[in-house]
Amino acid sequence: MHTSHSTPLRIALIGAGIMGRQHVGTMKRVPDVELVAVVDPFTRSLADEEGVAAFTDARTMLSVVKPDAALIVNPNDLHVPTALDCIAAGVPALLEKPVATSLDDARRLIAALRDSPTPILVGHHRRHNPVIARAKEVIDSGALGRPSLATALWQTKKPDAYYDMTWRREAGAGVILINLVHETDLLRHLYGEVVEVQAFTSNALRGFAVEDTATINFRFESGALASIVGSDAVASPWGWEKNLNEVPKFAKEYDQPCLLLSGTEGALSIPQLKLWRYDERADWEAPLSQQQIGYQADDPQVLQLRHFVRVARGEVAPLISVADAARTIAVVDAIHQAARERRAVTPTYP
Numbered sequence: 001m002h003t004s005h006s007t008p009l010r011i012a013l014i015g016a017g018i019m020g021r022q023h024v025g026t027m028k029r030v031p032d033v034e035l036v037a038v039v040d041p042f043t044r045s046l047a048d049e050e051g052v053a054a055f056t057d058a059r060t061m062l063s064v065v066k067p068d069a070a071l072i073v074n075p076n077d078l079h080v081p082t083a084l085d086c087i088a089a090g091v092p093a094l095l096e097k098p099v100a101t102s103l104d105d106a107r108r109l110i111a112a113l114r115d116s117p118t119p120i121l122v123g124h125h126r127r128h129n130p131v132i133a134r135a136k137e138v139i140d141s142g143a144l145g146r147p148s149l150a151t152a153l154w155q156t157k158k159p160d161a162y163y164d165m166t167w168r169r170e171a172g173a174g175v176i177l178i179n180l181v182h183e184t185d186l187l188r189h190l191y192g193e194v195v196e197v198q199a200f201t202s203n204a205l206r207g208f209a210v211e212d213t214a215t216i217n218f219r220f221e222s223g224a225l226a227s228i229v230g231s232d233a234v235a236s237p238w239g240w241e242k243n244l245n246e247v248p249k250f251a252k253e254y255d256q257p258c259l260l261l262s263g264t265e266g267a268l269s270i271p272q273l274k275l276w277r278y279d280e281r282a283d284w285e286a287p288l289s290q291q292q293i294g295y296q297a298d299d300p301q302v303l304q305l306r307h308f309v310r311v312a313r314g315e316v317a318p319l320i321s322v323a324d325a326a327r328t329i330a331v332v333d334a335i336h337q338a339a340r341e342r343r344a345v346t347p348t349y350p
Contacts, residue, residue, distance in 0.1 A: 008034040009309050012067040012091075014058050014082055015074035016040035016047070017165070019096060022247070023071050024050065026301045032309055037065045040074075058082050062089040069312040072096060075165075077172040080105040083322075087118045092312040094304070096123040098181045099325035101172040103333045106326035107350050113322055121304075121311050121318040122325035124185045128307065129300035131244065131271045132186065134293060135261070138268055139190060143275060145265025147191055150226035152183040153258050155236035163208070174210030175232045176201070176335060182240065183228045183259075184335070185328040187218060190261065191226060194218045194331045196346055201339040205233035216335055244271045246300060268293075326350045 009032055013020055016038050024046065027033050038047035039055045047054030055061035062070075062085060070093045072082045080100045086093040099122045100106035113120065126132055139147055163169050168178070188194060196219040201211035213231035220226070237243075237253035245252060259270035266277040273293035278286050310316045327349050334347040 008032050009312055010034050010036045010065075010068040012037040012039065012061055012065055012070045013046075014039040014061070014070055014072050015096075016043055016045070017073065020071075020073040021046060022301070023073055023305075026299075026305050029299070029302050030305045030309070033305070036067055037061050058085050062086065062091055067091060069093065069308070075167040075172070076101050076177060077167065080109050083109055083120055084112055087112050087116050087120070090116075090118050092119045092121075092308075094121045094123055094308045094311075095322075097185070097325065098177050098329055098332065099322055100329055101177060103326065103330050103348065103350060106322070106329045109322050110326060110350055119311050119314075119318055120322050121308050122320045122322060123304065124182070124320045124325060124328070125300045125304045126182055126186055126240070127189055127320060128303040129244070129246070130295045130298050130303075131273060132189070134273060134295040135268060135270055136190060138273075138275065138293060139261070139263075143266050143277070144261060144263030144268060147222065147224050147261065147263045149224065149260075149262045150187055150191060151260045152187060152226070152228040152230075153236075153238035154179055154183055154228070154230040154240060155234050156232060156239050156242065157235055158232045163206070169208040169210065171209060174201075174208075175212055175230055176214055176216075176332060179232065180214060180216070180228055180230045181328060181332055183230070184216075184331050185325070186259070187226050187228070188328055188331065191220050191222065191224050193221045193327070193349075194334075194347055195221050196344050197331065197334040197338045198344050199335045199339040201336075205231070211339075214335070214339070218331075323350065 037053045039058050039061045041056045044054035070086050070091050072093050072095045083095050198217040201214045203211050206212040212233045216228040218226045237256045240258050241250040242253045243256050243258045257269040261268045275291040276288045279289050311318050330347040330349045334345040338345040
């Protein structure tokens with residue numbers, strides 16, 4: 001339960017892009033937080049709009065403002081250096097995904113945290129979504145029998161203007177690290193650790209240095225198999241932002257699933273949370289019955305920020321630690337290696 005405090009948590013925002021603005025909007029819906037500074041080397045417009053101090057670099061801000069906590073929402077390749085600055089300053093941080101652009105960078109962060117009491121929460125916000133929490137309960141209850149297969153779909157058409165920011169066209173970006181890292185993390189969360197990866201990637205649709213399309217296969221410790229089929233350059237109704245109302249600006253296709261889970265006794269569609277099971281005889285000639293799984297809807301970004309407030313105040317441990325998120329990056333590294341070398345790869349975990 002969220003605990004009320006008379007003094008709000010003074011939070012600095014590091015990165016004033018699309019996600020930075022989204023985090024500011026979330027802050028306005030959460031009690032006990034106050035935005036005190038914005039760091040961005042390119043613009044001070046958000047800081048001016050919010051009436052707070054503007055800085056061009058995080059180290060200066062941390063020294064001058066001395067915030068209680070920070071939200072790190074800058075480009076992917078700056079996540080680890082900025083988090084290291086926050087740790088050095090003793091400032092708890094909510095670090096947007098991905099935790100790092102490579103496993104080596106993630107290891108640097110893990111090493112720094114071994115010698116520091118400063119907590120870091122990684123922003124895999126979908127794990128806070130009540131839909132995912134309920135799906136995990138369904139799996140753990142045995143309703144699917146032995147979880148055996150999963151198919152994740154993330155397919156959309158980003159506008160060309162999205163790539164006006166140079167970092168989104170270069171190494172450290174790409175649809176895998178920007179978007180499919182979410183699906184990768186959710187599959188780990190729901191099905192356990194990945195022991196083998198196969199992948200194909202392509203940059204044929206946009207022609208950038210990074211991939212725009214990927215097909216990825218996983219084998220889990222349990223023996224379950226899964227696939228992710230994703231692209232940021234195709235017309236499609238399938239994808240998290242389209243099928244859930246996390247970000248209202250995206251057009252919705254609420255009747256379409258973006259994650260399909262199946263096991264020896266049942267199947268579950270997400271986000272609809274429709275559970276399919278045989279009534280009596282379990283074979284392909286028999287009908288399946290459908291059950292709607294109920295859940296209490298809530299905004300995962302709000303839930304994540306409430307959790308972060310408690311993390312920053314030392315009340316709870318991070319739901320997604322750097323070490324946990326680094327295991328997702330290990331799988332992402334294996335995806336890139338598998339695509340590059342055209343072979344199956346076993347992730348090297350930190």
